[in-house]
Amino acid sequence: xxxxxxxxxxxxxxxxxxxxxxxxxxxxxxxxxxxxxxxxxxxxxxxxxxxxxxxxxxxxxxxxxxxxxxxxxxxxxxxxxxxxxxxxxxxxxxxxxxxxxxxxxxxxxxxxxxxxxxxxxxxxxxxxxxxxxxxxxxxxxxxxxxxxxxxxxxxxxxxxxxxxxxxxxxxxxxxxxxxxxxxxxxxxxxxxxxxxxxxxxxxxxxxxxxxxxxxxxxxxxxxxxxxxxxxxxxxxxxxxxxxxxxxxxxxxxxxxxxxxxxxxxxxxxxxxxxxxxxxxxxxxxxxxxxxxxxxxxxxxxxxxxxxxxxxxxxxxxxxxxxxxxxxxxxxxxxxxxxxxxxxxxxxxxxxxxxxxxxxxxxxxxxxxxxxxxxxxxxxxxxxxxxxxxxxxxxxxxxxxxxxxxxxxxxxxxxxxxxxxxxxxxxxxxxxxxxxxxxxxxxxxxxxxxxxxxxxxxxxxxxxxxxxxxxxxxxxxxxxxxxxxxxxxxxxxxxxxxxxxxxxxxxxxxxxxxxxxxxxxxxxxxxxxxxxxxxxxxxxxxxxxxxxxxxxxxxxxxxxxxxxxxxxxxxxxxxxxxxxxxxxxxxxxxxxxxxxxxxxxxxx
Amino acid sequence: xxxxxxxxxxxxxxxxxxxxxxxxxxxxxxxxxxxxxxxxxxxxxxxxxxxxxxxxxxxxxxxxxxxxxxxxxxxxxxxxxxxxxxxxxxxxxxxxxxxxxxxxxxxxxxxxxxxxxxxxxxxxxxx
Numbered sequence: 225x226x227x228x229x230x231x232x233x234x235x236x237x238x239x240x241x242x243x244x245x246x247x248x249x250x251x252x253x254x255x256x257x258x259x260x261x262x263x264x265x266x267x268x269x270x271x272x273x274x275x276x277x278x279x280x281x282x283x284x285x286x287x288x289x290x291x292x293x294x295x296x297x298x299x300x301x302x303x304x305x306x307x308x309x310x311x312x313x314x315x316x317x318x319x320x321x322x323x324x325x326x327x328x329x330x331x332x333x334x335x336x337x338x339x340x341x342x343x344x345x346x347x348x349x350x351x352x353x354x355x356x357x358x359x360x361x362x363x364x365x366x367x368x369x370x371x372x373x374x375x376x377x378x379x380x381x382x383x384x385x386x387x388x389x390x391x392x393x394x395x396x397x398x399x400x401x402x403x404x405x406x407x408x409x410x411x412x413x414x415x416x417x418x419x420x421x422x423x424x425x426x427x428x429x430x431x432x433x434x435x436x437x438x439x440x441x442x443x444x445x446x447x448x449x450x451x452x453x454x455x456x457x458x459x460x461x462x463x464x465x466x467x468x469x470x471x472x473x474x475x476x477x478x479x480x481x482x483x484x485x486x487x488x489x490x491x492x493x494x495x496x497x498x499x500x501x502x503x504x505x506x507x508x509x510x511x512x513x514x515x516x517x518x519x520x521x522x523x524x525x526x527x528x529x530x531x532x533x534x535x536x537x538x539x540x541x542x543x544x545x546x547x548x549x550x551x552x553x554x555x556x557x558x559x560x561x562x563x564x565x566x567x568x569x570x571x572x573x574x575x576x577x578x579x580x581x582x583x584x585x586x587x588x589x590x591x592x593x594x595x596x597x598x599x600x601x602x603x604x605x606x607x608x609x610x611x612x613x614x615x616x617x618x619x620x621x622x623x624x625x626x627x628x629x630x631x632x633x634x635x636x637x638x639x640x641x642x643x644x645x646x647x648x649x650x651x652x653x654x655x656x657x658x659x660x661x662x663x664x665x666x667x668x669x670x671x672x673x674x675x676x677x678x679x680x681x682x683x684x685x686x687x688x689x690x691x692x693x694x695x696x697x698x699x700x701x702x703x704x705x706x707x708x709x710x711x712x713x714x715x716x717x718x719x720x721x722x723x724x725x726x727x728x729x730x731x732x733x734x735x736x737x738x739x740x741x742x743x744x745x746x747x748x749x750x751x752x753x754x755x756x757x758x759x760x761x762x763x764x765x766x767x768x769x770x771x772x773x774x775x776x777x778x779x780x781x782x783x784x785x786x787x788x789x790x791x792x793x794x795x796x797x798x799x800x801x802x803x804x805x806x807x808x809x810x811x812x813x814x815x816x817x818x819x820x821x822x823x824x825x826x827x
Numbered sequence: 828x829x830x831x832x833x834x835x836x837x838x839x840x841x842x843x844x845x846x847x848x849x850x851x852x853x854x855x856x857x858x859x860x861x862x863x864x865x866x867x868x869x870x871x872x873x874x875x876x877x878x879x880x881x882x883x884x885x886x887x888x889x890x891x892x893x894x895x896x897x898x899x900x901x902x903x904x905x906x907x908x909x910x911x912x913x914x915x916x917x918x919x920x921x922x923x924x925x926x927x928x929x930x931x932x933x934x935x936x937x938x939x940x941x942x943x944x945x946x947x948x949x950x951x952x953x954x
Binding site for chain 2: 582583584586587589590591592593594595597598601602605626627629630634637
């Protein structure tokens with residue numbers, strides 16, 4: 225027996241074998257399925273849909289929030305970087321405007337200017353003045369670069385052409401990242417000269433490194449070839465090529481998402497720092513990190529969703545099973561009630577009919593009885609015939625036959641008379657024999673060996689004769705159906721304890737299989753369905769025994785026989801003393817069970 | 828001892844009466860309950876043996892009518908029914924009465940008659 229069989233509710237396989245009013249009204253498993261699916265659908269689907277919508281909305285909100293924040297950060301940082309560069313360029317520009325050529329050519333003055341620049345702005349490493357032939361004519365700084373020829377240098381050509389030059393970052397002789405700012409100044413009538421300053425990148429680096437980027441982000445500068453200009457945390461050191469693509473030119477701050485990246489999706493904000501600088505500001509964040517908080521709440525939400533679905537399913541399954549089971553039980557009770565009503569009606573009409581028949585037969589029997597009696601009287605009194613034993617014998621046998629008939633009618637009457645009759649003192653053996661009288665002929669034809677044994681200490685019991693008859697009749701009929709011809713049925717009556725007596729109906733029939741044994745008292749359980757069995761006999765018997773305050777048990781061994789044990793209280797409901805008082809009050813009326821006791825022998 | 832037998836089954840009641848007479852019992856019978864009252868008024872029997880179920884006047888009603896005429900009269904009811912009716916109506920009546928289910932053994936009936944007869948005469952003596 226699998227788990228499914230174990231938890232399967234009893235109504236599940238309720239086959240609908242009966243028809244008419246005895247049929248179950250509902251298809252229980254269908255109701256159950258319908259209820260479960262419908263309730264699950266109307267509860268779980270909205271829940272899932274709502275969760276999905278919420279998932280989408282909150283994801284979109286979170287993403288747009290991230291992009292917005294990145295954009296803001298990019299544009300602010302861009303402004304700072306641009307300001308830093310502008311500031312230095314303006315400073316150089318100021319110097320070149322302020323000091324005449326001859327003053328700048330003076331290395332002492334140049335060193336003085338460098339000192340002032342260092343103090344006011346910081347980051348300046350050296351200053352040089354280059355004439356239009358590309359020769360450094362004055363230099364202030366840590367190296368001896370005076371007289372160096374720059375005519376073929378790219379930057380010199382560019383500054384000669386554009387008037388201002390901002391270099392990429394490079395290491396140079398100093399082996400520290402720095403950049404060059406060069407500004408051209410016209411020197412009429414025939415030439416120009418260039419003021420060139422080297423700027424240390426530390427300040428800019430610090431500015432970018434100190435930025436609160438969030439999401440393990442990086443802020444750095446690259447040039448237009450994708451070479452890092454400032455160090456980064458995750459994308460390489462200065463002057464290394466970054467793995468990311470160089471974003472296309474845009475005047476404004478831009479934010480892009482790169483979903484396919486080795487370390488997971490990235491959010492990249494960038495801005496070109498003015499059109500005349502080589503720098504592109506990049507702010508790179510790992511999207512997964514940024515979405516971390518949302519992902520946590522998403523996990524909670526999904527956990528909550530599944531938890532809810534689980535609980536809802538449990539409640540729906542449990543609730544539907546319970547309700548359908550209640551319907552099933554109610555319907556079962558209805559069918560039971562129908563059956564019981566039918567049974568009661570049948571018993572009542574059977575009772576009425578047998579009483580009617582008995583009455584109708586009793587009158588002619590009485591006439592036969594009296595006429596035969598009169599004949600006998602006349603014969604016996606008549607001198608001539610007194611000694612004719614044959615005639616007297618014939619009449620006696622007529623009278624004996626009448627006696628037998630009256631036994632039968634009396635039994636019919638007593639069987640019909642059970643309902644509502646007051647409890648009476650009964651001899652159980654007598655009741656059993658009375659019932660055996662009904663079925664005695666069958667026992668005789670089938671050569672059944674029926675014995676009734678009564679222990680000596682069994683007292684009279686106070687009970688309902690009609691019900692007892694019905695119980696015994698059912699059990700005896702049951703036993704007769706189980707035994708084969710020539711079988712045995714033994715009825716043993718014993719004392720059970722001080723207040724109870726026990727009857728055992730033991731047959732040597734085919735027995736009851738173990739799996740059926742626990743079901744045989746259930747209504748509608750029958751192995752004889754379709755063969756005249758209603759499946760109600762034993763359940764009604766069980767009910768009758770309970771009504772009498774007793775209990776009914778069964779023991780059986782297939783192939784060896786079955787024993788039904790009826791345990792009955794000696795006194796029905798009320799205490800004995802009270803009951804027998806009640807009995808005594810009706811003493812003046814007495815139906816004489818005329819000679820019935822002696823005659824009702826078992827056959 | 829005078830006995831009144833009333834039963835609508837004429838064959839039954841006549842045979843019963845005849846058997847009693849053979850045994851020297853003064854028994855009168857009728858198959859018509861209406862006539863029973865007249866007979867009782869005339870003879871005031873000691874014991875009446877009545878059928879419970881009779882056309883027009885039942886045994887229990889007849890008993891009341893007879894009791895008015897002869898308060899000392901004792902009753903034995905015969906019934907072919909032995910049903911609840913006999914129990915229930917019997918239990919509401921007072922006074923001593925007996926129910927016998929038909930067909931009754933003649934000896935049983937005789938014995939019952941003697942017992943009642945002895946009781947009533949004994950009672951009279953004591954009174």
